[in-house]
């Protein structure tokens with residue numbers, strides 16, 4: 001197994017590993033270590049089946065049924081489907097499902113069908129972004145919490161035709177919201193990272209609305225500066241794993257044609 005770093009901030013490609021064959025726990029641990037260190041891993045896996053994809057997720061931890069993406073159905077409910085033809089292209093910066101009390105610790109996404117051009121995914125290291133803040137800003141953010149909820153993204157999908165009025169009303173009624181620290185400590189490395197994102201984070205708790213809006217706008221812009229990012233140009237069969245505790249991501253919605261991805265998320269827990 002060879003590991004090649006892709007940008008100074010984050011990302012590495014692993015070659016010489018066949019994810020569709022049996023591999024031992026030592027190899028799995030090496031992949032896990034590489035994930036924590038590099039935050040995003042690119043692994044070519046042209047022959048990976050949905051069953052193997054799900055089994056791989058299960059070897060890392062408990063796998064979830066995604067809160068709102070459709071899935072492959074009976075027996076494969078944990079494999080969610082992002083099909084641009086169904087209006088599912090996650091084009092706003094986000095960390096996965098931060099409206100949950102325990103957002104996933106990581107996600108494994110497999111490229112099934114790609115447009116001829118476009119549809120790259122951008123990643124940003126939230127630990128690199130935190131490290132680059134001024135000491136004054138770090139002090140200001142210490143101890144603050146922010147509220148994350150699911151309604152904004154559903155509202156946007158409703159406004160632009162991607163969700164029905166009922167779907168929108170259901171999202172509001174479900175009231176899926178959680179407050180998290182604005183600065184998160186990675187449970188495995190101890191590194192601090194920014195933990196706010198434009199898709200789910202609504203406001204910083206206890207601040208006047210205009211101050212909260214201004215601080216969040218600054219943090220969102222700061223987090224996606226180019227030297228904290230990696231842009232992945234997909235090849236069919238690529239499997240990407242990202243550490244959801246130290247990254248944000250978005251798809252560039254710049255393509256005609258179909259983009260179909262299967263994804264499995266590993267549930268976060270107190271220890272991980």
Ligand SMILES: O=C(O)CCC(=O)C(=O)O
Nearest residue numbers: 082090096121251261263
């Ligand atoms: O399709 C992709 O490249 C990423 C999808 C995404 O944002 C997600 O699975 O949360």
